[in-house]
Amino acid sequence: MTATYKNEISKLLSRKKYLVLLIISVVICVGRLGINQIITRLSGQIITPTNTTMEVFPFFAEVLVPLVVFMAVTDLVATEFSDLTIKASLMRPVSRMSLMTSKILAAFTAGAAFYMFIYITCTLLLAVFGEISAVYVMNSFLAYVIDLVPLLVLVLMANTVNMIFKTPTLCVFMTLVIYAVFKYVNYFMPALNNMVFTSYMQWHKLWIGAAIPAGALITKTGIIAGSAIILFSAGYILFEKREF
Numbered sequence: 487m488t489a490t491y492k493n494e495i496s497k498l499l500s501r502k503k504y505l506v507l508l509i510i511s512v513v514i515c516v517g518r519l520g521i522n523q524i525i526t527r528l529s530g531q532i533i534t535p536t537n538t539t540m541e542v543f544p545f546f547a548e549v550l551v552p553l554v555v556f557m558a559v560t561d562l563v564a565t566e567f568s569d570l571t572i573k574a575s576l577m578r579p580v581s582r583m584s585l586m587t588s589k590i591l592a593a594f595t596a597g598a599a600f601y602m603f604i605y606i607t608c609t610l611l612l613a614v615f616g617e618i619s620a621v622y623v624m625n626s627f628l629a630y631v632i633d634l635v636p637l638l639v640l641v642l643m644a645n646t647v648n649m650i651f652k653t654p655t656l657c658v659f660m661t662l663v664i665y666a667v668f669k670y671v672n673y674f675m676p677a678l679n680n681m682v683f684t685s686y687m688q689w690h691k692l693w694i695g696a697a698i699p700a701g702a703l704i705t706k707t708g709i710i711a712g713s714a715i716i717l718f719s720a721g722y723i724l725f726e727k728r729e730f
Contacts, residue, residue: 494592539608558593563648564657629690642717649724
C-alpha cells in the first residue's frame with residue numbers, strides 16, 4: 487500500500503492549484519499580522535505580541551483547508567472515475583480497500599501539510615516581526631495537531647460523496663453543500679448542533695484550556711469516532727459495488 491500511497495501523493499503534487507492555495511495562505515497570514523501591527527501603531531500603543539497563529543486558525547480550519555481536502559479527494563476519486571484512469575490503478579496488484587485507503591490518506595496528508603505550513607509560516611512571522619514564547623509555540627502546535635482528527639473525518643465524508651456522484655464538479659459542489667448544511671445546522675435545529683462532527687472542526691478547544699467534564703469528552707469523542715467508522719464503511723461499500 488505504501489507504493490500506492492506515494493503514487494496518489496504524486497498526483498496531487500503535480501497539480502499547481504495547491505501551490506496557488508499555499509501562496510494565498512501566506513498572503514492571509516502576512517495580511518493578518520500586518521493589520522495587527524498597523525492597529526497597534528495607530529492606537530499609539532507599544533507593539534505587543536499578537537496571536538496571529540491562532541487568530542487565522544478558524545478561517546483555515548473551517549474554510550480553506552476543508553476546501554483543499556475536498557478538491558484533493560475529488561482529484562483522486564471522482565476525476566479518475568470520470569476519465570476512467572481508475573482502471574489502471576485497479577489493474578495493479580492492490581485491493582480496492584488499499585486503493586481507497588491510499589487516496590484517503592493522500593488527501594488527508596494534503597490537508598495536514600497545509601495546517602503545518604500555516605503554523606510554521608505564522609510562527610516564523612511572529613518570531614521576526616513580533617514576540618513569542620516557547621509556551622505559545624507549543625500550545626499553538628498542539629492545537630494544529632489535535633485538529634487533524636476532525637479533518638480526517640472530513641476527508642472520509644468527501645470520499646463517500648465522491649463515491650455517489652459521477653462528475654468532479656458535482657462532487658465538489660455537493661460536498662460543499664453537505665458540509666455547509668452540517669456546519670450550520672444549528673441555525674435551524676439547535677438540538678443537532680453537538681451531534682454532527684462538523685461542530686468540532688476546532689477540536690482543540692475541547693482539550694486545551696477548557697474544563698469540560700470527562701463524560702462530555704467521551705461523548706464528543708464517540709461522535710467523531712462513530713462518524714469516521716460510518717463514513718469509511720459507507721465509502722468502501724459504494725466503491726466495492728461500483729463498476730468501471
